[in-house]
Amino acid sequence: MRSITDTSIILIFILTSACSSDDEMGKMEVKKVPASFEYSISDSDPNVVLFDNTTMGQGAYTSDWDFGLGGPLVSDQPGLEEVRYDNEGTYIAKLTVSNEAGKTTASHTIRVDQVGVCPEGNCDPGRTESLKRSAQGFAIGTAVRSTRLNSTYDEVLKANFNNLTSEYQMKMNIMYPFEGNFDFSAADAIVNYAQENDMNVHGHVLIWHNATPNWITDFTGTDAEFESIVKDYITTTVTRYKGKVKSWDVVNEAIEDGTNQLRNTVFRQRMGDDYIKKCSRWAREADPDVLLFYNDYNLVFNEGKRKAIFALVDQLASEGLIDGVGAQLHIQYNAPQAGQIQSVVDETVSRGLLMHFSEIDIRVNPGNDITSMSSDRAEAQKVKYKEVVEIYNAIPAANKFALTVWGIKDDDSWLLDFWGNPEWPLLFDQSFNKKSAYYGVLEGLE
Numbered sequence: 001m002r003s004i005t006d007t008s009i010i011l012i013f014i015l016t017s018a019c020s021s022d023d024e025m026g027k028m029e030v031k032k033v034p035a036s037f038e039y040s041i042s043d044s045d046p047n048v049v050l051f052d053n054t055t056m057g058q059g060a061y062t063s064d065w066d067f068g069l070g071g072p073l074v075s076d077q078p079g080l081e082e083v084r085y086d087n088e089g090t091y092i093a094k095l096t097v098s099n100e101a102g103k104t105t106a107s108h109t110i111r112v113d114q115v116g117v118c119p120e121g122n123c124d125p126g127r128t129e130s131l132k133r134s135a136q137g138f139a140i141g142t143a144v145r146s147t148r149l150n151s152t153y154d155e156v157l158k159a160n161f162n163n164l165t166s167e168y169q170m171k172m173n174i175m176y177p178f179e180g181n182f183d184f185s186a187a188d189a190i191v192n193y194a195q196e197n198d199m200n201v202h203g204h205v206l207i208w209h210n211a212t213p214n215w216i217t218d219f220t221g222t223d224a225e226f227e228s229i230v231k232d233y234i235t236t237t238v239t240r241y242k243g244k245v246k247s248w249d250v251v252n253e254a255i256e257d258g259t260n261q262l263r264n265t266v267f268r269q270r271m272g273d274d275y276i277k278k279c280s281r282w283a284r285e286a287d288p289d290v291l292l293f294y295n296d297y298n299l300v301f302n303e304g305k306r307k308a309i310f311a312l313v314d315q316l317a318s319e320g321l322i323d324g325v326g327a328q329l330h331i332q333y334n335a336p337q338a339g340q341i342q343s344v345v346d347e348t349v350s351r352g353l354l355m356h357f358s359e360i361d362i363r364v365n366p367g368n369d370i371t372s373m374s375s376d377r378a379e380a381q382k383v384k385y386k387e388v389v390e391i392y393n394a395i396p397a398a399n400k401f402a403l404t405v406w407g408i409k410d411d412d413s414w415l416l417d418f419w420g421n422p423e424w425p426l427l428f429d430q431s432f433n434k435k436s437a438y439y440g441v442l443e444g445l446e
C-alpha cells in the first residue's frame, strides 16, 4: 500500500509542473506565421490557376492574396482560389499572412503564353496547343488499345486527351470469353494507364450484340440461368472498376436501323424487352456513383431511330437508370448537316442528361472517289470537325460530358476494314502529324 506521504509528494509534483508550464505559456511570445501556398493549373481551363493556401500557424492570423492582376488585396476563402489569367505575360502572385507579431509573404511567378498558364512557369517555346487544355468544363477523349499506349501514342495521349475509351477490350467477348473465366488483363492495362496519367475512363461497353462471346450466344441453360450469368458479369465488372471508371455505356446499339425497333438480340430473347433496364439497374447497384450512358449510331441521320432511342431513354430515365446519351457520330465530310446534330443535342439537353459525342470520325472518301487525301477534302473535313465541336461547345455546361474521337491516327481507324475504302478520318496522319482536322477541333473549342 502506498503511504499518505508518497501520494502527497506525487500530487505536489504534478501541481508544480502544471504551474510551471502555465507560466511558460503565459510568457510565450506570439511568433509570425510563415506564409506558404501552392498552385496548379485547372484541368478544365488552361488559363485558370487554382491557388491553395498551405500556411500553418497557431493563434489568430489572416491571409490576403495579391494575384498580380492589379486591384485590391483579396482575403483568403476556405478551399481553393480560382483565378483566370487571360493575357500573355508574367504575374507575381503573393500571399500575405498577418498576425499581431507582424506580416510574412510568399510569392510565385505565374507565366502565361498563347497556350495558357505555363506549368511550373516553364513556357517552353516548343510547347504546343493541346485539345484537353482548350476544352473548358468537359473532357476530350479518344479510343485506345492496351497495345497502343506507349512511345508516340503516349506523348500524343498525354498532351491532348483526358478521357479514354477502350476500342474493343472492355467488351464482353474480351472480358468474359469463357464461362467462369474473366480476363481483365487488357482492360486493367488501360485503366491503370489512365489512373497514372490523371485521365478518366469511359467504360465501353457492358452489352453489345456485336461483341457477345459465343458461349453466351449459344448458351443452352434456362433463361433464369442466363440472366443470373449476365447479372454476375455486370456486377463483377462494374465493381472491379468502381472509382476508376467514371462512366459506362451499359448497352450499345439496342435499336435496330431500318425497323427502329428493339434489336432482337440474345439478351432480349432471354431476358425480355426490359433487359436494358435490368442491366442498368445491376450497374447502378454495383457502383452508385458511376455515370450510365446509352450509346448508339445514326441518331443524327435517322429521325425515326432517334425517336425510338429517346423513347427508350425516357423509360430508363423514369427509373433513374440513365445519366447520359452517347451519339457515336461516325459521319462524313459532307453530312449530316449542323441542324441534324443539333436535334440530338436538343433532345438530350431537354431531358437534363449528359451529352457524349462518343465515337467521332469523319470520312472523306465515302464515295471511294479518291486514292490519296486531297487538300479540298482535308479542308472540308476540318470544317466539319469544327462544326461538330462548335455545336458541342455551345451545350449548357451542366450537360457537357466529353467529345471522343474514335482513334488517334488515320491508319489505325476501324473504318479502313469496315468500309474497305482508303480513308483518313481522324485528327493525326499516319506519322502522328496534326492534320487540318486537328486545328478544326481546336478552333471549335475556342
Ligand code: XIL
Pocket (backbone or CB within 6 Å): 167, 168, 252, 328, 359, 414
Ligand atoms: C469497333 C472497333 O473500332 C473495332 O476495333 C472492333 O473490332 C469493333 O468495334 N460502334 C461502336 C464501337 O460502338 O464499339 C465500334 O468499335 C465501332 C462502331
